[in-house]
Amino acid sequence: MADSSIVLDELLDLKMLPAWVNEPAPGGGKWATPNVQPDSAVNGLRQRKRPTPRANRDRTRSEKKGRPRDRPPLQDRHPEDQYKPPQELASRISVSFSPHPPTLESIVAQIKENAVAYSIFALARLFLTKPERYDVCLTAGAESPLFQLGDSGAVSVDRQFLERNAFRFAQSSFYRVDITQSEPIKGNFTNVARCKLNGTLLGPTNHHDYQKRLRNLFEQRFSRRMRFADYQREIEIVSDPVLVEQWKEEARKITTYSTLNAEAVETFASATDAERHFRQNYLPGLIRATVELTIDGPTSRRLPDRALHRLIEDEWSHAMRSPSHMMQELAGQFRQAGLHIFRHRRGMLFVSPIRARPLARHGAAVSPSVNAIIETLGAAPRTSRKELADKLIVDPAGEEQERAKLALASDLHWLIREGHVIEFNDGSLDLPRVKAKSAVAAAADAAELTPEVAPAAEVGSIESRATDTGSALTAATASTPAEAEIGSND
Numbered sequence: 001m002a003d004s005s006i007v008l009d010e011l012l013d014l015k016m017l018p019a020w021v022n023e024p025a026p027g028g029g030k031w032a033t034p035n036v037q038p039d040s041a042v043n044g045l046r047q048r049k050r051p052t053p054r055a056n057r058d059r060t061r062s063e064k065k066g067r068p069r070d071r072p073p074l075q076d077r078h079p080e081d082q083y084k085p086p087q088e089l090a091s092r093i094s095v096s097f098s099p100h101p102p103t104l105e106s107i108v109a110q111i112k113e114n115a116v117a118y119s120i121f122a123l124a125r126l127f128l129t130k131p132e133r134y135d136v137c138l139t140a141g142a143e144s145p146l147f148q149l150g151d152s153g154a155v156s157v158d159r160q161f162l163e164r165n166a167f168r169f170a171q172s173s174f175y176r177v178d179i180t181q182s183e184p185i186k187g188n189f190t191n192v193a194r195c196k197l198n199g200t201l202l203g204p205t206n207h208h209d210y211q212k213r214l215r216n217l218f219e220q221r222f223s224r225r226m227r228f229a230d231y232q233r234e235i236e237i238v239s240d241p242v243l244v245e246q247w248k249e250e251a252r253k254i255t256t257y258s259t260l261n262a263e264a265v266e267t268f269a270s271a272t273d274a275e276r277h278f279r280q281n282y283l284p285g286l287i288r289a290t291v292e293l294t295i296d297g298p299t300s301r302r303l304p305d306r307a308l309h310r311l312i313e314d315e316w317s318h319a320m321r322s323p324s325h326m327m328q329e330l331a332g333q334f335r336q337a338g339l340h341i342f343r344h345r346r347g348m349l350f351v352s353p354i355r356a357r358p359l360a361r362h363g364a365a366v367s368p369s370v371n372a373i374i375e376t377l378g379a380a381p382r383t384s385r386k387e388l389a390d391k392l393i394v395d396p397a398g399e400e401q402e403r404a405k406l407a408l409a410s411d412l413h414w415l416i417r418e419g420h421v422i423e424f425n426d427g428s429l430d431l432p433r434v435k436a437k438s439a440v441a442a443a444a445d446a447a448e449l450t451p452e453v454a455p456a457a458e459v460g461s462i463e464s465r466a467t468d469t470g471s472a473l474t475a476a477t478a479s480t481p482a483e484a485e486i487g488s489n490d
Helices: 008-012 038-048 053-065 086-090 101-113 120-128 159-174 210-222 228-232 241-251 271-281 306-321 324-336 368-379 385-392 399-417 439-449 456-477 481-486
Strands: 093-099 134-140 146-149 175-181 192-195 201-203 235-238 253-259 287-290 292-296 340-343 349-352 428-430
Touching (some): 086 093, 093 120, 093 306, 093 324, 101 324, 120 324, 146 159, 159 175, 192 210, 201 241, 210 228, 241 253, 253 271, 324 340
Antiparallel strands (some): 134 292, 146 287, 192 235, 340 349
């Protein structure tokens, strides 16, 4: 099982990104690059697969027979070959992503170990970068539910698709497959039959096992999309000595299937017999319908249902660009774990083990060194520790300089632990954001400054102006509607 934890180095490398940032994710592939332009990819594919003269001849011969080469008639194809586009599935199935619980526990423990604040936006994208770190939540309507093979098997929106492929998907859970070798095949064979559709070697046509192998391959792979007479036309005879020897080695392998969960063990000499037993004894009660399902990230990338797989892939690409739902999930889980969520500059959401609170210097005794730190950070936000030391420790040298550094480190440590100074994961320091004063506090300040009491009408106008100012500040600091919704309770 892949390690789903997030190491401390990854947390330290997080960038404090606003929610409107749209960066390509690291790595390759569509799962890792949500900004891929499908048109350019298709054009490149078309340029690489230009038809050759031989391909043109083969296509012409196939068209004379009435259908394209290597493609069954439309009415005989699998329904999954004509799967519905994600646009239609998206109206029936909602897809969301949540943090994988073991990964979440790991990151909560690491955040609690350090008095550092992290961007929830960057953390959300960190969870989404690897499938081992997130779960996929699927929700469907009662009129069009999801179908799953057992409690943890394959998932599909098409029950018939699961029924057709159930043996292939669940074979390892019900049968043990044993492969043994028989004696070398004797006889002088000069050619073998080969399936043109998948390249399987079936052996010489005069071999006693040829008809059985031909029937088994047809039943397992092609019986649901073409007739046996049509499949026989896809068999070619080749006279390559290398392929003859290859067939001899493959024919020596004997595959048997033995039941795992039955009281009396039964053994079957072919996959066809084992599948027949599976459909009679296990399949009827194996498929279940559900309207809500959660699967882990790695499973979501291996779904056999191509339409559902593509829908999840598209939703993941959208979530990488705007991880609002993942941010909501993280904010709620962080609060339950005892961490503190707060907004800072430009309305960005952060998480920290310490509650950020401004230092109330009026009416309280504050040392000159602490006051110097507060004033320096107030004048130059996002200052690093080294830059702060360079500004506050100028002249002393030798032992005096060391004592000054220790004193500065002690004061800074106290300020950070008390929440009066915020240290971000990139090493920058800043003061907590000061909330706008309420109308009552504004009226009280006015009463302290002026001995005369303001009339009731004026107090009401002050309260109205303060409420309007607070609403304007809230709207201005929210960088996106998603972040505004997440922090509405802060």
